[in-house]
Amino acid sequence: MKAFDLHRMAFDKVPPDFLWEVALRSLYTFVLVFLFLKITGRRGVRQMSLFEVLIILTLGSAAGDVAFYDDVPMLPVLIVFVTLGLLYRLVMWLMSKSEKLEDLLEGKPVVIVEGGQLAWEELNHANMTEFEFFMELRLNSVEQLGQVRLAIMETNGQISVYYYIDDEVKPGLCILPDKCIERFVRVPDEGEYACIRCSHVLTLSAGEQRLCPRCKHPQWTKASRAKRIT
Template identity: 80%
Template structure:
């Protein structure tokens, strides 16, 4: 085999006119995927559950094979789409009658922030880092956790945020990017300090150094009392 053979790299063993067949196959699979999404009523991946994403990935695999390989017939792929469509409808019906199956396939909403404090253990159970979660909160107009009464990670990956009113806002962890708030290992003055990792609030005396009793992190920042600006 010759390296950097442009004809082999571009077409391999298929004739040039096979590209027209690829175009037809691609249109065919595009229509099938479009019809499937239309039937299920979904507009985007952010609105899909884990089960639905799995269905789409399976469809994508079948669609990709029939689009590019000349030895993959088109009719069996149609059967794949019909079978998966029927499976989807069946599973949706069963889940509507079985809470256990629904929890298994869809998961459960998870409370990540409650009363201004990060549920740090639950966050890590969801395989999320604090940085990813804080980015999500910032896009919802939050700059410190004390503004948040509840933040719930939904089963489709979206975040639902419920806020305190301005007069109810609690002191909390500033979640702006590093550099927007000072961090200390030794408290410069007496006051309430918040763990920059898990949001635990601890009163510290001037010059005091302390390890967070919740997550063993040694870094603190001053508890923010900022209210939301909408």
């Protein structure tokens, strides 16, 4: 075998005319995936549950094989799409009849912020870091957690945020990037401070060094009372 053989790298063992067949196969699989998404009524991946993403990945594998390999017939791939489409409809019907099955396949919404405080244990169980979650909140114009009455991670990974009105905003953990937040183990002044890890807010005296009573973390930052600017 000759290294850097451009003909081998471009065509391998197939004739150049096979490129037209690849184009036809790609169009065929595109139409099948498009029809499947139209049938399920989904407009994007962000709207899909874990089960639906699994279905799409399986379809993608079948579509990729038939698009690029000349020895993969096209009709069996159609049967794969039809079978998975029927499976999807069956599972959706079963989930409408069984709440336990729905929870198993779709998962449950998870409350991440309640009353201006971070439910950090729930966040860890949801396999999401504080950095990712805070980024999502910042994209929703949240500067500090005391602005948030309730934040829920939906089963499709999106974050639903419910806010306090301005008069009810609480002191909370500032969620701006680290370079915008000053951290303390021994607080310099008397005032309200928020735990860096779990967002618990306490009034501390000047020079006080204290572990968070909620999560035992030693670092604090000054609690923010900033209101939302919309």
